[in-house]
Amino acid sequence: MSFARVRSSQGLGRIVCGFMRVLFLSLLLAAFTGISLHAQTRAYVVNLNSAGTAKPSSISVIDIGANTVIATIPIPDFEAAFIAAAPDGKHVYTAGQNLSGPSEGKVFVIDTSTNTVVAQIGGIGFLLSQLAVSPDSKTLYVATSGGVAAIDTSTNNLITVTSIGRSITGLAVAPNGARVYAAVADLVGTAPGDLIVIDAATHAIVATVGGVGDPRGDAISPNGKLVYSSSAGPGAVFVTSAASNTVVAGPIPVGSSNPLFGPSRLAFSLDGAFVYVAIPGQNTVAVIATSSNTVTKLIPVESSPQDLALTPDGAFVYVTNAGFNTVSAISTATNSVTSLIPVGSVPIGIAMATLTTPFSEFKIKDLDMDRRNFTVAGSFTPGAGSSGINPAKQEVVLTIGDFTLIIPAGSFKPDHDNDNFRFKGRVKGVEMEFQIGNEREPERRESVAEFKFRVEAREADMSRQSNPVTVSLKIGNNEGTTLVNAH
Secondary structure (H helix, E strand, O other), X not given: OOOOOOOOHHHHHHHOOHHHHHHHHHHHHHHHOOOOOHHHEEEEEXXXXXXXXXXXXXXXXXXXXXOEEEEEEEOOOEEEEEEEEOOOOOEEEEEEEEXXXXXXXEEEXXXXXXXXXXXXXXXXXXXXXXXXXXXOOOEEEEEOOOEEEEEEOOOOEEEEEEEOOOEEEEEEEOOOOOXXXXXXXXXXXXXXXXXXXXXXXXOOEEEEEOOOOOEEEEEEOOOOOEEXXXXXXXXXXEEEEOOOOEEEEEEEEOOOOOOOOOOOOEEEOOOOOEEEEEEHHHOEEEEEEOOOOEEXXXXXXXXXXXXXXXXXOOOEEEEXXXXXXXXXXXXXXXXXXXXXXXXXXXXXXEEEEEOOEEOOEEEEEEEEEOOOEEEEEXXXXXXXXXXXXXXXXXXXXXXXXXXXXXXXXXXXXXXXXXXXXXXXXEEOOEEEEXXXXXXXXXXXXXXXXXXXXEEEEEOOXXXXXXXXXXXXXXXXXXXXXXXXXXX
């Protein structure tokens, strides 16, 4: 597929000048680069509410654009600490233990469009804590006293529990959804912990990685190649190769060697160049350069930082301060705190959710498909309220029937004008070429542009698909779905 070049300095010079040129470029930037995703992004913060005081937990909802709390969601009669957001932005999940009556663990499902609890999931175990959601938003993983529970998010039913029988202190899913990583520890630092690797398809443990200290959290690099684990004793970070399931770097010293004051949770920058580590005992966030695996900066924050989450554009890291009842917003450009947001009592977990904006128009022009290959071409127009299309920095998800391909953020390469984007490579064993672009001439370009796309894929298992087929495309927080007949 060939996309026309749509912008040049000479062309713009002939079309617009003075104020109109500035206005045109501003509109073009908004439509194509999606510089600010903050308008539709919210941070969800779990407030523990002082363990032992028999006060139920709550969730503070922060509008990232304004850095203010816009809603507080009660979690009646339950004590929760951790939270996870579905990548599609539609739900967030927290889990906890009841404060009265028979001992019971539950998962609470929050609808981000209304900021209300819409479901409660019980019967999956006790002492529920860590949570993680698969990249396609179809499976929720929850740490229980017995192992890792897998839940079908379409029905909120339990799929199975992978038995581990140890305290799980961290949970993360690989970007391709194929593996789940559970950090296990003894919680007092007197015995070594491990990194448990679970096959997401079979729910079986496929590897146990030792030599990661006494882990308190884990995070996976955006390319899925490395797993970083924070260790309370010693105060350090260890690096595991996802290919070999062996420790390849560390210990990287961060924080105190006392397990009570060592590092807590971790988060990667979008490009994988840095890892941010909360260090409660030192009231700092450590910045580790992954190229050298050394700490390049210690950022002072408020009392007892616990968990971290990046904004979708990677411009800020938000950190919960459990000892100060606040959240710190850290600029990743300057590695300094730019805002302090009051929340509830004892904030622990934090997750970012970007609300989805439907395309105002989504069309499939052609879908050719056999058992092993497919070609699909179509067009879409961002909807009202869209914060922009930028495949070079946004995750792209294509679904045909029950077949889904997830292309991580940063995979698409733009042309020199940032008008057309192309990905060529393999995703989950599928060889594919994916192009997204705009063919309008500059004089016809509007602030909201129509985009065209084309995908050619080989070695894809399309044997289960039958007409009519549901096709959906999601780019960042923009998405569309339609029903078509394949040829």
